[in-house]
Amino acid sequence: MNFVFPAFLAGIAALLLPWLLHRFNRETPPETPFPSTQFLESTRVPVSRKKRLRHLGLFSLRTLFLLAACLLFAQPYCSTDQNRASQQRNVFVVIDRSASMQADDRWSQARAKTAEVLNESQAPTSAVGSTQNAVQLFDIASTLTAHGELSTELSGANATLRNLSPSFESAPYGLMMQQLDALASRLDDPVDVVFITDAQESNLPLQRRLLRTQHIDNFTLHKVNTNAANLAVRASARAGDGVNVQVSAQVLYSHADDASNNSDAETPNTTSATLTVLAAGQTLESRTFNLTQGATESIVLSNLVMPSAAIDELTVRLDGDNDSLAIDNEISVPIQLDNPIQVGIGSIGMRMPEEGALFLRTALNTDGLARVINSSNNGTGLSDEASHWAVFIPHAAGTDVQVPQVVTDFVRAGGNVLLVLVPENGSEKSSVSNADFIGSIDTAHPLALGELDWQETRVYSPVSFNSLSTDRILMRTGSGLPLLVERNALSSIDSSDTQASGRLLFLADPLDGVASDLPLQSAFVDWIANTIRWFDASIAFPTQINAGESLLLPAQTQVLSPSGKTLRTLADSGQKNRLLLNEPGVYTVVTSMAEYPLAVTVPWEESNLTSFVEDKEGFWGQSDPTSSTADESLVEFDNNNGKNNETANALNTPSALDASKGRPWWPWLMPLLALALLAESLWANRLLSVRRDGV
Amino acid sequence: MAERVATDSYLQPAVLARLGSLELIARTVVDGALVGMHRSPKFGFSQEFAEYRAYNEGDDLRFVDWNVYARTDRAYIKRFHGDTNTKVTVLLDASASMNFGNPITKWNLAQYLCASLAYLVKKQHDAFALSVFNTELVSEIPPSTSPDTLQRVLAHLHAATPREGTDLVASLKALSQRINGRGLVVLVSDLYADSEELIQALQPLSHTGQELIVFHTLDREEVEPNQARISALKDLESNEKVVVAPEFLTGAYRTKFNEHCEAIESTCRRLGADYIRVMTDEPLDAVLHAYLRRRETQPS
Numbered sequence: 001m002n003f004v005f006p007a008f009l010a011g012i013a014a015l016l017l018p019w020l021l022h023r024f025n026r027e028t029p030p031e032t033p034f035p036s037t038q039f040l041e042s043t044r045v046p047v048s049r050k051k052r053l054r055h056l057g058l059f060s061l062r063t064l065f066l067l068a069a070c071l072l073f074a075q076p077y078c079s080t081d082q083n084r085a086s087q088q089r090n091v092f093v094v095i096d097r098s099a100s101m102q103a104d105d106r107w108s109q110a111r112a113k114t115a116e117v118l119n120e121s122q123a124p125t126s127a128v129g130s131t132q133n134a135v136q137l138f139d140i141a142s143t144l145t146a147h148g149e150l151s152t153e154l155s156g157a158n159a160t161l162r163n164l165s166p167s168f169e170s171a172p173y174g175l176m177m178q179q180l181d182a183l184a185s186r187l188d189d190p191v192d193v194v195f196i197t198d199a200q201e202s203n204l205p206l207q208r209r210l211l212r213t214q215h216i217d218n219f220t221l222h223k224v225n226t227n228a229a230n231l232a233v234r235a236s237a238r239a240g241d242g243v244n245v246q247v248s249a250q251v252l253y254s255h256a257d258d259a260s261n262n263s264d265a266e267t268p269n270t271t272s273a274t275l276t277v278l279a280a281g282q283t284l285e286s287r288t289f290n291l292t293q294g295a296t297e298s299i300v301l302s303n304l305v306m307p308s309a310a311i312d313e314l315t316v317r318l319d320g321d322n323d324s325l326a327i328d329n330e331i332s333v334p335i336q337l338d339n340p341i342q343v344g345i346g347s348i349g350m351r352m353p354e355e356g357a358l359f360l361r362t363a364l365n366t367d368g369l370a371r372v373i374n375s376s377n378n379g380t381g382l383s384d385e386a387s388h389w390a391v392f393i394p395h396a397a398g399t400d401v402q403v404p405q406v407v408t409d410f411v412r413a414g415g416n417v418l419l420v421l422v423p424e425n426g427s428e429k430s431s432v433s434n435a436d437f438i439g440s441i442d443t444a445h446p447l448a449l450g451e452l453d454w455q456e457t458r459v460y461s462p463v464s465f466n467s468l469s470t471d472r473i474l475m476r477t478g479s480g481l482p483l484l485v486e487r488n489a490l491s492s493i494d495s496s497d498t499q500a501s502g503r504l505l506f507l508a509d510p511l512d513g514v515a516s517d518l519p520l521q522s523a524f525v526d527w528i529a530n531t532i533r534w535f536d537a538s539i540a541f542p543t544q545i546n547a548g549e550s551l552l553l554p555a556q557t558q559v560l561s562p563s564g565k566t567l568r569t570l571a572d573s574g575q576k577n578r579l580l581l582n583e584p585g586v587y588t589v590v591t592s593m594a595e596y597p598l599a600v601t602v603p604w605e606e607s608n609l610t611s612f613v614e615d616k617e618g619f620w621g622q623s624d625p626t627s628s629t630a631d632e633s634l635v636e637f638d639n640n641n642g643k644n645n646e647t648a649n650a651l652n653t654p655s656a657l658d659a660s661k662g663r664p665w666w667p668w669l670m671p672l673l674a675l676a677l678l679a680e681s682l683w684a685n686r687l688l689s690v691r692r693d694g695v
Numbered sequence: 696m697a698e699r700v701a702t703d704s705y706l707q708p709a710v711l712a713r714l715g716s717l718e719l720i721a722r723t724v725v726d727g728a729l730v731g732m733h734r735s736p737k738f739g740f741s742q743e744f745a746e747y748r749a750y751n752e753g754d755d756l757r758f759v760d761w762n763v764y765a766r767t768d769r770a771y772i773k774r775f776h777g778d779t780n781t782k783v784t785v786l787l788d789a790s791a792s793m794n795f796g797n798p799i800t801k802w803n804l805a806q807y808l809c810a811s812l813a814y815l816v817k818k819q820h821d822a823f824a825l826s827v828f829n830t831e832l833v834s835e836i837p838p839s840t841s842p843d844t845l846q847r848v849l850a851h852l853h854a855a856t857p858r859e860g861t862d863l864v865a866s867l868k869a870l871s872q873r874i875n876g877r878g879l880v881v882l883v884s885d886l887y888a889d890s891e892e893l894i895q896a897l898q899p900l901s902h903t904g905q906e907l908i909v910f911h912t913l914d915r916e917e918v919e920p921n922q923a924r925i926s927a928l929k930d931l932e933s934n935e936k937v938v939v940a941p942e943f944l945t946g947a948y949r950t951k952f953n954e955h956c957e958a959i960e961s962t963c964r965r966l967g968a969d970y971i972r973v974m975t976d977e978p979l980d981a982v983l984h985a986y987l988r989r990r991e992t993q994p995s
Contacts, residue, residue, distance in 0.1 A: 030926055031929055033931055034931065036887045043925070
């Protein structure tokens with residue numbers, strides 16, 4: 001039996017209290033007034049057997065009560081590992097496969113050590129027991145991956161180990177420990193964990209308690225000892241006009257600083273490095289500087305002139321001595337153009353209304369947010385030149401909105417459209433006295449309509465239309481008519497939730513300044529800006545992610561590797577899903593609208609080779625008193641890794657589950673405590689002749 | 696001026712109603728200054744014939760028994776017993792032990808008893824005196840027949856509080872020296888004293904011709920204590936604590952206490968005193984009525 005909070009067991013000292021009470025108060029009779037003691041003789045208190053038993057019973061009950069209370073606070077839990085020393089043990093051997101293991105000969109050291117640990121772990125721990133330990137090999141990159149099953153046979157694990165190679169990903173130590181703890185909680189036999197790693201401080205979780213476990217008996221950390229040093233660079237490039245580029249780079253020099261390594265060669269704390277920016281093999285800029293161990297330096301190279309406008313990526317390289325990890329010395333950086341958002345304005349089924357187009361164009365051009373493309377659409381479709389469109393369509397009052405097919409196709413392909421409904425018979429000028437105001441606003445919508453000042457906006461004759469039940473009314477007039485509506489993923493066309501689609505808004509105002517004074521308000525400009533930003537966010541992709549991270553991709557999107565190979569199958573690209581990118585390089589995300597460069601880099605924490613100091617190792621594998629059970633969400637392995645799923649499924653089989661292991665039984669103390677309290681109260685009242693009538 | 700106390704505080708109507716037809720008559724001759732209902736040691740003018748005496752010169756001729764003179768030719772004076780009033784002195788024990796009892800304390804019972812006696816005495820136009828004592832004399836009302844005596848007695852009873860210990864023998868000895876003339880002395884106490892010493896204390900009173908009446912006030916709990924468990928009994932006077940077992944209280948204690956009561960009663964009998972045991976849980980009117988009725992019916 002173990003305790004979650006063993007410190008509360010100190011409360012057992014409180015048992016002294018009932019003992020004192022019963023020891024010293026047992027013979028003190030109640031004091032009763034009496035007229036005279038002339039005829040009284042002091043009596044030696046007779047200790048009858050009956051009375052002693054009664055008091056001992058009460059004493060036992062009180063002791064039980066206190067004991068139960070202490071145990072309740074200490075929260076004991078059952079553990080079935082009473083004779084663990086003689087039991088077969090499960091040994092999880094975990095090898096760190098993060099990017100930093102590529103430094104020097106760390107990987108070969110780690111692999112040799114792992115093979116050694118595998119062989120040692122198989123031998124029975126106790127001389128008494130004759131059964132061999134079951135061993136399972138894991139590796140940790142961005143996720144914990146199991147290789148094979150728990151077995152006393154090592155040939156499979158050794159073969160797997162020979163085929164393993166370090167990845168470009170980072171190894172989250174905290175996540176790994178929680179996953180191992182969750183796996184250990186499902187096993188009958190005690191679990192030992194041996195972890196072979198380069199012990200990077202940058203991979204330690206911010207919350208150190210994540211390193212603690214409950215179900216792991218022994219945790220052994222084998223450090224791969226090298227004095228490896230590393231130079232690393234990461235960068236981004238922006239170009240306002242496509243010719244002059246600004247490169248922002250961060251460089252880092254780090255080394256393991258392993259005091260336990262007895263190597264004679266001492267790694268210097270400062271080093272010289274040269275940062276070079278290349279475009280299509282041509283050096284644009286080169287700068288040399290000194291770096292200090294562990295300090296990240298930021299360097300900005302401005303006004304680099306591109307040799308050709310066709311070049312859309314740069315190579316940033318860091319050279320220097322004392323570098324044993326080459327994978328983060330050179331990075332391909334896509335050039336991000338500071339282009340305004342392309343927005344098209346068009347009309348379908350009608351002539352472009354001049355007033356509405358003018359108001360829209362003015363609002364879009366404000367602050368250079370967007371670049372407007374004029375298009376008098378004739379129904380052949382919306383141009384891919386812009387991903388966002390504002391389209392005027394005619395609408396008969398009081399009818400359903402007939403979304404043109406070209407708009408439907410465009411939105412289904414991921415485009416975003418603001419449909420401006422224009423009454424077929426034109427707006428009627430109403431008197432000011434009939435003006436309506438903006439009524440209710442959906443403040444929870446990302447458009448943040450509630451933050452805009454609609455107070456002076458008057459609506460005279462809004463375009464009435466029938467909204468669907470799935471429509472989200474973002475803004476209503478004071479009389480309750482919908483003014484701005486978001487139609488949910490073209491639900492009227494295709495309700496499949498796997499179908500990626502853009503965003504579609506209806507505005508029940510022709511923006512002619514007659515039906516309302518909405519386009520004349522300053523809030524209109526802010527609203528249009530918010531709308532365009534919201535549209536753009538729906539299709540925006542990150543420009544840079546770490547190796548080992550997955551990218552959420554919408555339907556009809558393809559990803560090309562740095563070598564130009566397609567990474568999504570046709571079936572995958574038909575629906576939205578995640579794609580794991582675990583090798584660095586510049587990928588290309590191709591949508592029906594445009595192509596986006598995506599730089600996958602070595603995780604920055606992997607570039608920092610500083611190893612953690614000894615005292616931080618004390619956290620590993622210790623019992624965590626603050627969490628009674630492992631977070632089940634951590635048990636779930638990454639869906640993109642089939643091997644992990646297989647292991648997880650194998651560990652989920654009933655034979656592997658142990659319902660009693662680690663199960664807390666302190667909740668059962670609660671009724672016992674209540675019963676003891678009740679019995680003690682009744683018993684004590686009876687002994688003390690407590691009258692309930694208050695006399 | 697004494698504080699005026701509502702008479703119904705200590706004079707219970709039920710008691711007075713039953714005492715209405717009864718009188719507290721002295722069985723012995725008593726000294727009194729006024730004519731009353733008690734026999735005087737002196738010859739007087741009552742209807743009760745006492746003796747003949749030879750006529751001496753100067754005797755009042757009205758008392759000559761002319762019938763005897765006619766038969767014997769000798770003049771004899773006819774003499775009659777004298778009737779006088781008396782003095783009733785109540786000695787009230789106000790020791791702390793009196794402050795015990797249920798449903799009323801012995802002190803309450805003694806207050807009611809004294810008040811009732813004072814009422815009775817007033818009705819008979821006798822003089823009433825009250826001495827409240829514990830270790831010494833606490834307060835005193837000298838003998839008086841004045842109409843406000845009853846009210847003064849009630850005020851005294853109201854003001855007195857039982858406290859401290861008691862030295863019954865010493866107090867009685869001291870009080871016996873203050874009582875002059877023959878009369879009735881009523882002792883109201885729980886009589887926690889040695890019976891032999893009590894004799895020594897009461898004898899002077901008896902020898903000076905006082906008629907003694909002893910009201911022994913008791914509570915049922917002290918006569919038949921019934922503690923369910925071992926208790927530390929605390930003496931109300933000395934604060935001494937004695938741990939006793941219930942078995943002792945139901946056995947040896949009761950025997951001892953009964954012997955004490957019997958010794959007191961025997962002492963009173965030897966002194967010619969009346970001994971009346973009054974329990975707090977008994978109706979006072981019944982006790983008083985029975986006693987006074989017995990006095991009336993029994994010859995002195």
